[in-house]
Amino acid sequence: MKINFVINKHNVTVDVDPSMRLLDVIRNELHLTGTKEGCGEGSCGACTVLVDNIPYDSCLTPIANVIGKEVMTIEGIRESKEYNVIADAFAKMGGSQCGFCTPGMIIATYALLQSNPHPTDEEIKVALSGNLCRCTGYQGIINSVRLASQKGEKND
Amino acid sequence: MINHFIPKNLSEALDILSNHDCYIIAGGTDLMVQKHRSSGLLPTFEKDVLYISNLEELNFIRSDDKGVHIGATTKYRDISSSELVPQLFKDVISELASPNIRNMATLAGNIGNASPAGDTLVALYVLDAYLVLQNKESKREILVKDFIKGVRKIDRKPDEMITEIVIPHHDLHYYWKKVGSRAAESISKLSFLGAYITKEGIIKDLRIGFGSVSITVVRNRDIEKQYIGLKIDEFSQQIPEIIRKYDEIINPITDQRSTKDYRKKVAMNLLKDFLTKIK
Amino acid sequence: MLPEYKTSVTKVDNADKMAGKAIFTGDIQMDDLLTAVSVRSTIAKGKVLDIKLPELPKGYYFISAKDIVGENICNIIFDDWPIFVDKQVNYLGETIGLIVGEDKGKCLDLAAQVNITYEEETPVFEMVNSYIYKEFTKGNPELFKGAAEIYSESFATGYQEQAYLETQGMIVYFDNDVITVKASMQCPFYIHKAIMRVTNYPENKVRVIQPAVGGAFGGKEHYPSLMGGQLATALLKIRKPIRMIFDRPEDIAFTTKRHPSRTEISAYLDKHKNIIGLNIHVHIDGGAYKGCSGVVLSRALIACTNAYTFDNLIVNGDAYCTNKVPSAAFRGFGSPQSIFAIELFIHHLANHLGIDPLELRNKYMVKQGDITSTNGIFRDPIVLKELRDKAMKMSDYENKVKLYSRPGSNRGIGMSWFLHGCGFTGGGESDIIKAKLRIKKDKDGVVTFYTSQVDFGQGNRTTLKRIVVDTLGIPEDKVIYDAPDTSLTLSTGPTAASRTIIIVGGLAAKAAQHLKDIWVDGEEQEIIEPYVAPNFIHWDEATMQGDAYPGYAWGVNIVEVSFDPLTYQIKVDGCWSTYDVGHCIDERIVVGQADGGIVQALGYGYLENEVAIDGKFRQRNLSDYIIPTIEDVPELETGFVDNPFPYGAFGAKGAGELTFVGGAPAIALAIEMAIKHKVNKVPANPEYIMELLSHED
Incomplete structure (x- = not known):
């Protein structure tokens, strides 16, 4: 079935089975490999993408569910000015180690700061609670989000 | 060969259901896990699939004298931010799965999936919530507790779909505890919801539900009824008896998440704690 | 307050990893x-x-x-x-x-x-068929016969999934x-x-x-x-x-996992409550094939007295053949199991003797010049007291112990201290690995060096490059250091055993210095630098006697928890750590190891339950094999005591495993205080805690 949606601000049509996972469409059909698969069951958040600006697990999303919608992956996010603030903060605070959870973490952070530019620590934790990281112990990630929020403030 | 249907509106969806036995996918968060095969492969649906997440006419939350009506494609994200939805229900949702899943998943989907560990089911049982099921010709209403027949077994006829859930208004005091394996993103080892109304020292309502301790939510109206109408001090005397009654009907199992002994013991601890806090 | 990492440089792989450009x-x-x-x-x-x-x-x-x-x-x-x-x-x-x-x-x-x-x-799924046995003694175990009292306990640890x-x-x-x-x-x-x-x-x-x-x-x-x-x-x-x-x-x-273990410890006490010596037996479940279980067992045995000195020891260990997936390497490599056992044992022994546990621990704390469990020597300066005092101050440990020890507090605080031997055990570096590092310079003065070290997140590509850049004193863009390719690099050994910075970093610094010494502008030059062990290291593998490691890193973890008596759940409220990793070359990278290590260890201590029934693991995905989420982790505070190591690059020792080994005992001790009951097993999950407390009902 031909399925139309928007990926990283570009219209795209893919001819796939409607039950195909959005993750597989992104990685295998569109060859955008920044989105990762860590568990395949919605437990780790490594496959997080934005669908109409809301973070989704792309491993649980049948492609039928994004017909006509706007999907943003890390390849799209990284073109934004907000990404630079977030990536710079992650670099300064040690928010990324092996890098496998990182695109998902950055998208979750991006979505959080879009809707809530100055989150409390509790709000940061809730927003990132579905994104597992095995390397950083999360402290570097929390500090990264805190710093990105502060930096964003200066840019307001 | 299976068919995939992506209807544009509800009436088209009901038309399709009148001719095809379908899996109905809203957010996909349950079915896409159950039917997942392996990375890069299609899910293994063995019958037709109907995708309803785009049906905007089922994306609503509204309130009338019957209660709060939640549409079948309304996401948890929107339920938990609605002023119309009771706090009790929001508390339950806030601990459900992960933020991404709350962004994608629907209440109707979780009910249709009838997982024994589904947290919202406990609240729906305790709040006497009911569903509206619709087919091409008609609608019917059914209590959630009657709709769910067992593990992943529901009383949906092939031509029907859940179109909305109705949570009756209430002014219950409540005691909610999800016992998960970690602070966030956990599937319940068990959950407990106690609720009551007291007025002038008398128990006016009492409701008790347990999740994940049986194939489906344990709620026993017969036990509850026996204590409604008691004065609080009389009620306090009855607490050991109430505990004994639930002790008889709660028989959890051991699985990858916890043990039967733990589930039983904690269920009883929470029940006792709730009962002693009623005032 | 956000930290400032003044000694840190931008990680070389950061930009690609964050942008999703890194190719896995x-x-x-x-x-x-x-x-x-x-x-x-x-x-x-x-x-x-x-x-x-x-x-x-x-x-x-x-x-x-x-x-x-x-x-x-x-x-x-x-x-x-x-x-x-x-x-x-x-x-x-x-x-x-x-x-x-x-x-x-x-x-x-x-x-x-x-x-x-x-x-x-x-x-066979139980630990009954031993396929590797090791033993050694220290001092004069004959003295055990004169003991006035023998105090014994047994400890268990479970599987852990990487x-x-x-x-x-x-x-x-x-x-x-x-x-x-x-x-x-x-x-x-x-x-x-x-x-x-x-x-x-x-x-x-x-x-x-x-x-x-x-x-x-x-x-x-x-x-x-x-x-x-x-x-x-x-x-x-x-x-x-x-x-x-x-x-x-x-x-x-x-795939391979951490070895489950059981450790039995007996203390032989004289009539003045002094410890004459210990008899320790470590059992590990190696699974179907031996693989590296013998080496894991060695490390477990060598570390079995942790950062304490006891004059007399009998140490035995068995690795068992079971019909399960082979157990193999996992951060800590045997030492987390035995360090968990001895840390809890000392506390339990102190309580049994009616002595303040801290007093008993202090009494036997390792000092410079002490003899190791395998009759080697702790040669280098030891700053464990400073680490202890710093961590205690950061966490307000003493006040909290007083407060939380009261009945009904439902809170607890626990402290572990520990060491980790860096590099391969014994003569492994010089006899087995024999690392050789190639560094070359082209006519334009661009230096390329090669190692077989993999950066899987630790930051070693950044730090190894920096060691060479700083040693040569040339701009960073004049040094090329890529991920390993066996067609280009000589083996500098595996990325394991906390050896990368202490051993390969030392080798890189030495190679770069040699290149600097012979540097001639405009010429192509190449050096192959072999690893040479410090000449004081003597180790006999057969008897397990001598200096097991070229150097030791040290640390202290303090963990604070609260306990819900209705659900037996534990919440981690605080976590403070201090480390001697020699000199921190890049503080942000080392803190990254510290944070990641302790959280993985806390998971090991109270959350991560993996159980095999008839050889089949019950937990099948990340929804039931439970690792910590961001909400399970408190603010992590980490401090360092600088103690440059003479044989590593820029004074650095290992940091990768050190940050793991003390977490489980620290949280287990905190849980003990909160639940007012002895803990002898990790993970100390709610099901286990319920079982412990149900005997008191």
């Missing part, structure tokens, strides 16, 4: 890439009598032991783990063969149709006539060696290249060698590129 094994795009899926045994022990294959369509292959050109052995120290089951199955899920073909779904269908007939044998976010995966292909491998790995030369042996290919016809690696923690030290042997066998037969990537359930069910 699963991201590699290649034409005509076939997929391999495993056909696994469905019994835990028995003989394969017959394998009936379904009809294989054109382009689909079954690869098994029969196809192996060389030897059917994946050498992990021992020659006991076959690449494919030949006749004997020794654990559930052991690989009998691969189905390889273009369509993964079809491969899975075919794999499911392979019909294997077994003659089942009775499997749970790296990227699962195991590998691609093999021919580049001309060279078998080329890209994989999620820790040790390129282990894979290289494994494939040579399986294929009979010479050294220069096997090439292993490291792509981005999404975490490892020990789990990708040995297992990729097995996959390499399997896929290289398939490649020789099919001669097309092949990829195998495990889904998470397959990774959890069938």
Whole structure:
């Protein structure tokens, strides 16, 4: 079935089975490999993408569910000015180690700061609670989000 | 060969259901896990699939004298931010799965999936919530507790779909505890919801539900009824008896998440704690 | 307050990883890439009598032991783990063969149709059949006979899953006539060696290249060698590129894990309550094949007195053969198990004797010049007291102990202190690894150096490069240091055992200094720098006597918890750590190790439960094998005491494993205080705590 949606601000049509996972469409059909698969069951958040600006697990999303919608992956996010603030903060605070959870973490952070530019620590934790990281112990990630929020403030 | 249907509106969806036995996918968060095969492969649906997440006419939350009506494609994200939805229900949702899943998943989907560990089911049982099921010709209403027949077994006829859930208004005091394996993103080892109304020292309502301790939510109206109408001090005397009654009907199992002994013991601890806090 | 990392530089791989540009094994795009899926045994022990294959369509292959050109052995120290089951199955899920073909779904269908007939044998799942035994003594154990009292306890630890976010995966292909491998790995030369042996290919016809690696923690030290042997066998037969990537359930069910353990300790006491000595027996569950279990056992035994000095010791250890997935490397490598045991034992002993536990621990705390458990010497300055005092102050430990010890507090605080020997045990560095580092300069003064160290997140690519840049005193863009490629680099050994900075970093600094010494502008120059162990290191493997490690890193963890008496759940409220890693070259990177290590260790201590029933793991994905989320972790505070190590680069010692070994005992001690009951097992999860407390009802 031909399925139309928007990926990283570009219209795209893919001819796939409607039950195909959005993750597989992104990685295998569109060859955008920044989105990762860590568990395949919605437990780790490594496959997080934005669908109409809301973070989704792309491993649980049948492609039928994004017909006509706007999907943003890390390849799209990284073109934004907000990404630079977030990536710079992650670099300064040690928010990324092996890098496998990182695109998902950055998208979750991006979505959080879009809707809530100055989150409390509790709000940061809730927003990132579905994104597992095995390397950083999360402290570097929390500090990264805190710093990105502060930096964003200066840019307001 | 299976068919995939992506209807544009509800009436088209009901038309399709009148001719095809379908899996109905809203957010996909349950079915896409159950039917997942392996990375890069299609899910293994063995019958037709109907995708309803785009049906905007089922994306609503509204309130009338019957209660709060939640549409079948309304996401948890929107339920938990609605002023119309009771706090009790929001508390339950806030601990459900992960933020991404709350962004994608629907209440109707979780009910249709009838997982024994589904947290919202406990609240729906305790709040006497009911569903509206619709087919091409008609609608019917059914209590959630009657709709769910067992593990992943529901009383949906092939031509029907859940179109909305109705949570009756209430002014219950409540005691909610999800016992998960970690602070966030956990599937319940068990959950407990106690609720009551007291007025002038008398128990006016009492409701008790347990999740994940049986194939489906344990709620026993017969036990509850026996204590409604008691004065609080009389009620306090009855607490050991109430505990004994639930002790008889709660028989959890051991699985990858916890043990039967733990589930039983904690269920009883929470029940006792709730009962002693009623005032 | 956000930290400032004044000594840190931007990590070399940061930009690509954050932008999603880093290429992991699963991201590699290649034409005509076939997929391999495993056909696994469905019994835990028995003989394969017959394998009936379904009809294989054109382009689909079954690869098994029969196809192996060389030897059917994946050498992990021992020659006991076959690449494919030949006749004997020794654990559930052991690989009998691969189905390889273009369509993964079809491969899975075919794999499911392979019909294997077994003659089942009775499997053993308990620790009863010892296949490795080690022992040593210290001082004069004869003195134990004069003891006024003997106090004994037993401790247990469970399985632990590495749970790296990227699962195991590998691609093999021919580049001309060279078998080329890209994989999620820790040790390129282990894979290289494994494939040579399986294929009979010479050294220069096997090439292993490291792509981005999404975490490892020990789990990708040995297992990729097995996959390499399997896929290289398939490649020789099919001669097309092949990829195998495990889904998470397959990774959890069938790849190596941390050894479960049981440790028995007896203290021999004189009539003044002094400890005459200890008798310690460590038992570890090695699984179906020995692999590295002997070395894990050695480290567990050497570390069994942790950062305490006891004059007289009897130390025994057994690794057991069970019909389960082999246990293997995982951050800490045996020492977390025995350090958990001794840390809790000392507390329990103190309570038994009516002595303040801290007083008893202080009394036996290691000092410079003390004799190690294996009769080596702690030669270098030890700053453990400073670490202890600093951590106690950061956490307000003493006040909290007073407060939380009161009945009904439901809160607790626990402290561990610990050491970690850096590098391979004993003569491993000079006798087995024999690292050699190549550094060269071109005519334009651009320096390239090569190591076989994999950066799977630790930051070693950044720090190793910096060591060379700073030693040479040239701009960073004049130094090239890429991920390992066995066709370019000499082996500087595995990325394991906290050896990368202390050993390879030291070697890199030395090589760079030599290059600097002979530097001539405009000329091509190359140096091959071999590792030379400090000459004071003497180790006898047979008797386990001497200096087990060239140097030790030290640390203190303090963990604070609260306890819910209704649900027996534990919440971690605070966590403070202090470390002596010699000198921190890059504080942000070391803090990253510290934070990640302690959180993984807290998970080990109270959350991460992995149970095998009849050889089958009950937990199948990350929704039931529970690792900490961001909400489970308190603010982590970390401090350092600078104590430069004379033999490492810029004074640095190891940091990777050190940050793991003390977490479980610290949280277990905190839980004890909160629940007012002794803990003898990790994970101390709510089910276990309920069991402990139910005996008091």
